[in-house]
Amino acid sequence: QVQLVESGGGLVQAGGSLRLSCAASGSIFSFNAMGWYRQAPGKQRELVARIIIGGNKNYADSVKGRFTISRDSAKNTVYLQMNSLKPEDTAVYYCYYNAHTGTSWGQGTQVTVSS
Numbered sequence: 001q002v003q004l005v006e007s008g009g010g011l012v013q014a015g016g017s018l019r020l021s022c023a024a025s026g027s028i029f030s031f032n033a034m035g036w037y038r039q040a041p042g043k044q045r046e047l048v049a050r051i052i053i054g055g056n057k058n059y060a061d062s063v064k065g066r067f068t069i070s071r072d073s074a075k076n077t078v079y080l081q082m083n084s085l086k087p088e089d090t091a092v093y094y095c096y097y098n099a100h101t102g103t104s105w106g107q108g109t110q111v112t113v114s115s
Contacts, residue, residue, distance in 0.1 A: 002026045002097045002104035009109030020080040022095030030100035034078045038091035085113045
């Protein structure tokens, strides 16, 4: 079982920045991927960014060039730096950790971008 603790959400004006953090603890092994999904009201959950085994990074087209994902493997923590935020980035952001044993999810952190 992997526990994930997220932090860094909040309210920001359009054009501003936020940095999300997600710390993993527990049975951390057989890492496959770690990253962030988001879900806006009335919409399906969508992948925002992820780091997969080997270090490759993937981003949703809507955030490319604005968001950067990074990982501190020593701290088992993944970060999402979000710049040039737009109102359409408003959502609950969920961290996830995928291993051979399955996928664990964080509790979610609200990001609200005002226009």
